Amino acid sequence: MGINEEKREKMEYISTRGGASPIVSSKAMLLGLAEDGGLYTPQSLPMLTEGQRSIEANYSEIAARILALFLTDYDLRELREMTAKAYSCPRHFSVEEIVPLRFVGDGLSFLELWHGPTSAFKDLALQLLPYLLRSATQKQAEEREIILLVATSGDTGKAALEGFRDIEGTRVVVFYPVDGVSEIQKRQMITQEGENTCVIGVKGNFDQAQTGVKAIFLDQELAGKLFSHGKCFSSANSINWGRLAPQIAYYVWAWKSWGQRDDRLPEEGFNIVVPTGNFGNILAAYYAKKLGVPVKRLICASNRNNVLTEFIRTGVYDRKREFHQTMSPAMDILISSNLERLLYELTGREPSRIKALMTHLQEEGSYSLESREFQELQMNFWGGYASEEETLFAIHDCYQRHGYLIDPHTAVGYKVYHDYLSETGDHTPTVIASTASPYKFGSAVADAVMGGEKKTNRDEFRLLEELSGYTGVPIPTNLLNLEKKPIRHRRIIAPAEMRAAIETVLGL
Numbered sequence: 001m002g003i004n005e006e007k008r009e010k011m012e013y014i015s016t017r018g019g020a021s022p023i024v025s026s027k028a029m030l031l032g033l034a035e036d037g038g039l040y041t042p043q044s045l046p047m048l049t050e051g052q053r054s055i056e057a058n059y060s061e062i063a064a065r066i067l068a069l070f071l072t073d074y075d076l077r078e079l080r081e082m083t084a085k086a087y088s089c090p091r092h093f094s095v096e097e098i099v100p101l102r103f104v105g106d107g108l109s110f111l112e113l114w115h116g117p118t119s120a121f122k123d124l125a126l127q128l129l130p131y132l133l134r135s136a137t138q139k140q141a142e143e144r145e146i147i148l149l150v151a152t153s154g155d156t157g158k159a160a161l162e163g164f165r166d167i168e169g170t171r172v173v174v175f176y177p178v179d180g181v182s183e184i185q186k187r188q189m190i191t192q193e194g195e196n197t198c199v200i201g202v203k204g205n206f207d208q209a210q211t212g213v214k215a216i217f218l219d220q221e222l223a224g225k226l227f228s229h230g231k232c233f234s235s236a237n238s239i240n241w242g243r244l245a246p247q248i249a250y251y252v253w254a255w256k257s258w259g260q261r262d263d264r265l266p267e268e269g270f271n272i273v274v275p276t277g278n279f280g281n282i283l284a285a286y287y288a289k290k291l292g293v294p295v296k297r298l299i300c301a302s303n304r305n306n307v308l309t310e311f312i313r314t315g316v317y318d319r320k321r322e323f324h325q326t327m328s329p330a331m332d333i334l335i336s337s338n339l340e341r342l343l344y345e346l347t348g349r350e351p352s353r354i355k356a357l358m359t360h361l362q363e364e365g366s367y368s369l370e371s372r373e374f375q376e377l378q379m380n381f382w383g384g385y386a387s388e389e390e391t392l393f394a395i396h397d398c399y400q401r402h403g404y405l406i407d408p409h410t411a412v413g414y415k416v417y418h419d420y421l422s423e424t425g426d427h428t429p430t431v432i433a434s435t436a437s438p439y440k441f442g443s444a445v446a447d448a449v450m451g452g453e454k455k456t457n458r459d460e461f462r463l464l465e466e467l468s469g470y471t472g473v474p475i476p477t478n479l480l481n482l483e484k485k486p487i488r489h490r491r492i493i494a495p496a497e498m499r500a501a502i503e504t505v506l507g508l
C-alpha cells in the first residue's frame with residue numbers, strides 16, 4: 001500500500017539563483033542557504049499518487065509519507081521513527097490529533113497549529129528538524145559542531161531553542177528585536193534553559209536582525225574561522241528546506257481531516273487563509289496544492305506591513321515603505337525571504353530572472369513581475385490586510401460569533417477572509433491557519449475580548465488568568481510555567497554588533 005512499495009524517485013535540490021550544483025536534501029538542510037545567496041528548492045515538484053491520496057493515517061504517519069516524497073535520501077522507516085518521536089502526545093504536543101481542525105460553522109474551520117511546546121506553529125517543523133539534522137550529519141559525515149543561527153520575530157527563536165536544547169553537537173544562537181516581540185514571547189526566550197542556547201536582543205526590527213544573520217552566513221572570513229574551530233553554521237529559519245518540508249504535511253492533513261466529515265468538500269476543494277510574514281507557511285500550502293491537494297485559492301493575509309498585499313494585487317514588490325510595529329509581530333516583515341521560492345515557480349524556474357529580480361530588490365528596493373508571471377500569481381493567490389483596529393475587532397467578532405478565541409495573527413487571517421468573501425462572493429469551504437495560541441498575545445486578546453475590564457490588572461500573568469477565567473479556555477502549561485522561571489539571557493546589542501557578538505559567543 002502507498003509508497004511503501006513504490007519506488008521513490010531521487011530528488012535533488014538546486015539554488016533558485018542557479019549558482020550551486022544539485023545536492024541531496026540532507027546536505028541542503030545542513031547548508032541552509034545556498035552559497036550564491038539563493039534558496040534551495042526541489043529540482044521538480046512531486047505529485048501524490050492515487051495510493052498516497054487515499055491513505056488514512058494519524059498525523060505522524062501522514063507527515064512521514066509527505067516527507068518521504070521530498071527527502072529521498074532518508075528512508076521511510078527512518079522518517080517514521082522521527083515523526084513518531086517529534087509528534088507525540090502528551091510528551092511534546094498537548095492534543096492527540098497533534099493538529100486539530102476546528103469547525104466553527106458556515107464552512108469555516110481553523111487549523112490549530114499551536115499545541116506544541118512553545119504554542120506557535122513553528123513547533124511543527126522545529127520539533128522535527130533536530131532529528132533530520134542529526135541524521136544529516138551522519139549521512140554527510142559532518143563532524144563539525146552545528147551552529148544554528150536564528151533571526152526571530154518572536155516564535156521561531158523560542159521553537160528553535162526548545163527543539164535543539166541540549167542536543168549533542170549543536171548550538172543555537174537567537175537574535176530577537178528587543179521591542180518587537182510580545183511580553184510572553186520575550187519571557188519565553190530570556191528564560192530559556194539548556195547548556196547550548198544563547199539569546200541576544202537586538203535594538204532594531206526583525207528585518208535588521210534577518211539581514212544581519214544573512215550577512216553572517218555569507219561572510220567568507222567568518223566561515224574560515226569557523227572551519228578552523230570545527231564548527232559550521234546552519235539555519236532554523238524558513239530559508240532552510242528542513243523548515244518548510246514538515247509544514248507541507250499539515251495542509252495535506254487538513255484536507256484529510258475535512259474528508260472524514262459528512263459535509264463533503266466540493267470538487268474544486270477548499271480555500272486556505274494564511275497569516276503571512278516571511279512567506280514560509282503559505283508557501284508550504286502552495287507546495288501542497290502542487291502535490292495535488294485540492295486547494296482553490298491561497299489567501300495571503302498581512303497586517304499593516306502590507307507589502308505582500310500590494311504585490312499580489314499589482315505585481316510590484318516595493319519594500320521602500322515605513323515599518324510598523326503591530327500586535328501581530330511575527331508578521332512585521334518587509335522582506336519576505338521565501339517569496340524567492342515562489343518567484344522561482346512563477347518565472348517558470350528561471351534562475352537568471354530570479355537573479356535579476358533580486359538584484360533589482362537590493363539596488364532599487366523593488367521589482368515588478370511580467371504579465372505572464374503576474375497571471376500565474378493571481379491564479380493561485382489573493383491578498384488582503386488588516387489594520388490594528390480591524391485586528392482587535394476580528395478577535396472580538398470571532399469570539400462573539402463563534403465563541404472561539406483567536407490570537408492577533410490568526411485574527412488578521414479572519415479579517416482578510418471576510419474581505420475575500422465580500423469582494424469575491426466565493427463561499428468555497430475555507431481553512432484558516434491558526435498560527436499561535438491566544439495566550440501568547442494575552443494583552444491584545446484581553447483588550448479585544450474583555451474590553452475595559454482588562455485595565456484593572458496590568459501584570460501579564462494575572463491577565464492571562466483573568467482571560468482564562470472569563471472565556472473558560474485553558475492556558476497552555478508551558479506558558480503558565482514561565483512566571484516561575486529565572487531570567488538567563490540579558491544581553492542586548494546594536495544590529496551592527498551582531499557579527500562581533502557571534503565571534504564572542506563562539507570563542508572565535
Ligand SMILES: *Cc1c(COP(=O)(O)O)cnc(C)c1O
Pocket residue numbers: 120121122155156238275276277278279280281282330331409410435436
Ligand atoms: C511566524 C509566524 C507567522 C508568519 O509565518 P511565515 O511563515 O513567516 O509567513 C504568522 N503567525 C505566527 C504566530 C507566527 O509565529
